[in-house]
Amino acid sequence: MRILTLAGRRLAASIPTLFLILIGVFLLLQFAPGDTVDAMMAQMGGGDAATARELRKFYGLDLSVPVQLGNYLWRLIRLDLGFSSIYGKPVATVILERLPPTLLLMTASLSFAFFAGLVLGVIAARGVNRWPDTIISTLGLIFYATPSFWFGLMAIVVFSIYLQWLPAGGFEDIGAVRSGLARTWDIAQHLILPTLTLGLIFLAIYLRIMRASMLEVLNLDFVRTARAKGLDETRVVVRHVLRNALLPMVTLIGLQAGTMLGGSVVVESVFSLPGLGRLAYESVVQRDLNTLLGIVFVSALLVIVVNFFTDLLYARLDPRIQAEA
Amino acid sequence: MDAIRRYFRSPAAVVGLVLLLVVIAMAITAGFLYPRDPLALAGRPLQWPFANPRFLLGTDNSGRDIAAQIFYGARISLLIGGVATLIAIVIGVLIGAFAGYYGGWIDNVLMRITEAFQTLPNFVLLLVLVAVFGSTLTTVTIAVGVVSWTAPARLTRAEFMSLRNREFVQAGRTLGMKDIQLILGEILPNALPPVIVYASVVMATAILLESALAFLRLSDPNVASWGNLIGLGRDVLRVQWYVSAIPGIAILLTVLAVSLVGQGLNDALNPRLKSR
Numbered sequence: 001m002r003i004l005t006l007a008g009r010r011l012a013a014s015i016p017t018l019f020l021i022l023i024g025v026f027l028l029l030q031f032a033p034g035d036t037v038d039a040m041m042a043q044m045g046g047g048d049a050a051t052a053r054e055l056r057k058f059y060g061l062d063l064s065v066p067v068q069l070g071n072y073l074w075r076l077i078r079l080d081l082g083f084s085s086i087y088g089k090p091v092a093t094v095i096l097e098r099l100p101p102t103l104l105l106m107t108a109s110l111s112f113a114f115f116a117g118l119v120l121g122v123i124a125a126r127g128v129n130r131w132p133d134t135i136i137s138t139l140g141l142i143f144y145a146t147p148s149f150w151f152g153l154m155a156i157v158v159f160s161i162y163l164q165w166l167p168a169g170g171f172e173d174i175g176a177v178r179s180g181l182a183r184t185w186d187i188a189q190h191l192i193l194p195t196l197t198l199g200l201i202f203l204a205i206y207l208r209i210m211r212a213s214m215l216e217v218l219n220l221d222f223v224r225t226a227r228a229k230g231l232d233e234t235r236v237v238v239r240h241v242l243r244n245a246l247l248p249m250v251t252l253i254g255l256q257a258g259t260m261l262g263g264s265v266v267v268e269s270v271f272s273l274p275g276l277g278r279l280a281y282e283s284v285v286q287r288d289l290n291t292l293l294g295i296v297f298v299s300a301l302l303v304i305v306v307n308f309f310t311d312l313l314y315a316r317l318d319p320r321i322q323a324e325a
Numbered sequence: 326m327d328a329i330r331r332y333f334r335s336p337a338a339v340v341g342l343v344l345l346l347v348v349i350a351m352a353i354t355a356g357f358l359y360p361r362d363p364l365a366l367a368g369r370p371l372q373w374p375f376a377n378p379r380f381l382l383g384t385d386n387s388g389r390d391i392a393a394q395i396f397y398g399a400r401i402s403l404l405i406g407g408v409a410t411l412i413a414i415v416i417g418v419l420i421g422a423f424a425g426y427y428g429g430w431i432d433n434v435l436m437r438i439t440e441a442f443q444t445l446p447n448f449v450l451l452l453v454l455v456a457v458f459g460s461t462l463t464t465v466t467i468a469v470g471v472v473s474w475t476a477p478a479r480l481t482r483a484e485f486m487s488l489r490n491r492e493f494v495q496a497g498r499t500l501g502m503k504d505i506q507l508i509l510g511e512i513l514p515n516a517l518p519p520v521i522v523y524a525s526v527v528m529a530t531a532i533l534l535e536s537a538l539a540f541l542r543l544s545d546p547n548v549a550s551w552g553n554l555i556g557l558g559r560d561v562l563r564v565q566w567y568v569s570a571i572p573g574i575a576i577l578l579t580v581l582a583v584s585l586v587g588q589g590l591n592d593a594l595n596p597r598l599k600s601r
Contacts, residue, residue: 028453028457032456141581141584142581144529145529147576147577149540150573151573153566156562161566258443280449292452292453292456299445299446299449
């Protein structure tokens with residue numbers, strides 16, 4: 001219970017941060033060349049100045065910047081993110097439609113990177129400075145240096161074009177109407193390559209941290225005690241070392257949440273997934289500033305929520321944290 | 326001297342240094358080897374690598390020499406990576422130094438700002454900056470620097486907090502030195518080494534960020550950048566996959582070189598950490 005208050009307090013502390021971000025980005029967007037009305041006029045194929053003036057008045061764009069900012073924040077409190085003139089829908093609706101693929105992709109990549117990194121890190125640490133360690137560490141370095149979008153393209157060349165095992169893009173097969181398990185299977189197939197692509201860099205980071213943290217814990221006194229008790233090596237690693245070595249890995253989830261969201265912008269573009277990242281890219285190209293601001297809000301919110309759960313998980317793994325709270 | 330010897334004892338660090346020197350050599354010699362504009366039409370489009378001795382790495386879909394673009398691209402990547410890193414380190418060190426030295430409400434305010442930057446995914450912020458300020462070489466470089474300063478700031482702050490009450494600083498204070506003299510002249514030189522080692526991580530990320538932006542066609546289209554070429558090659562990925570493959574390998578090797586050198590420097594400067 002105590003840990004919930006502690007995590008809750010940290011959650012409350014991040015609300016000012018959220019407002020700081022929104023105010024900063026809102027003011028920044030005032031410098032953008034052209035506003036929503038310009039974008040709309042361009043889409044309509046031009047129009048006269050009077051129409052533009054009327055539209056600006058309708059959207060409240062003729063008011064002074066502080067008033068607009070106040071209006072925006074006030075609407076935000078009521079969870080109204082404004083209206084996207086490009087999509088002709090409220091921004092909140094547009095974002096909610098695009099959220100599921102991104103959440104699915106992020107969860108899948110994170111799980112893949114976490115568990116593969118964990119296993120590889122343990123293997124590397126067990127054979128430190130021998131050939132499994134050398135191979136795994138070198139692979140980690142190479143994965144870290146690989147641009148994700150390039151890896152995605154090359155994966156498409158190999159697995160979709162030459163081997164024709166997996167689809168090259170999209171979230172599901174649009175041609176076939178499927179439901180239930182068949183649809184799930186179809187989506188899973190579409191997500192394999194994006195998951196690997198997004199997870200690769202994080203896999204490299206996780207495996208490096210896991211290896212270092214295993215090596216550190218393996219040298220501690222309680223491990224020697226466990227061995228002296230006569231426990232076999234597997235028991236020592238699984239029951240005693242792993243749990244302690246996991247702490248830095250969990251910290252990393254919180255730290256990397258933002259990077260992962262940023263990475264999904266690129267990966268979703270490579271695999272043409274209709275997700276939040278792709279929406280961010282489209283709204284930059286189409287100058288849909290309302291949507292862009294909404295995405296800023298939602299992605300910051302997502303990072304904060306992930307960090308909240310990381311805090312909880314952290315305390316679950318290490319009871320000492322609860323005691324210090 | 327000891328550190329240099331230790332650096333050269335690690336094979337990975339030496340490989341990294343050699344790779345980095347090769348990339349730097351490519352950037353320097355680009356002008357001599359390929360005096361023509363790398364973005365000008367050079368020959369028939371989509372010739373495979375090694376098929377035509379005039380174009381060792383082939384031509385792209387607009388008939389431009391890929392090898393020339395790779396050489397000029399080394400310039401752009403190193404330039405953007407280097408300058409953006411410098412910007413990030415300068416902002417980070419300044420903010421971290423003031424926050425760590427003064428503590429109290431200054432620290433509070435500066436760390437709130439840092440937290441805001443950390444909470445917002447940096448690629449999303451990069452998109453916002455490019456949407457607002459456009460995508461020329463200058464704005465992209467500054468934008469990449471502006472989204473990368475938070476980790477150096479935290480690192481500098483931690484160093485300053487541990488150093489600010491050491492004896493040599495107190496001695497300086499007793500001598501009547503001003504805060505700014507203490508910060509820049511006394512504490513900073515001692516706090517800098519880990520930050521400089523960390524700069525390699527910032528530079529590796531900066532190169533990757535720019536190439537991702539270029540791939541999405543949101544970076545400067547008027548320079549020969551590796552990311553631009555990958556984005557261009559995407560249109561002919563089905564058959565002429567080499568147009569995208571070649572610049573990707575260039576990015577991979579450059580980022581690998583920068584990280585290996587950084588890792589080598591880190592191990593050479595902190596020998597005790599390595600034995601762990």
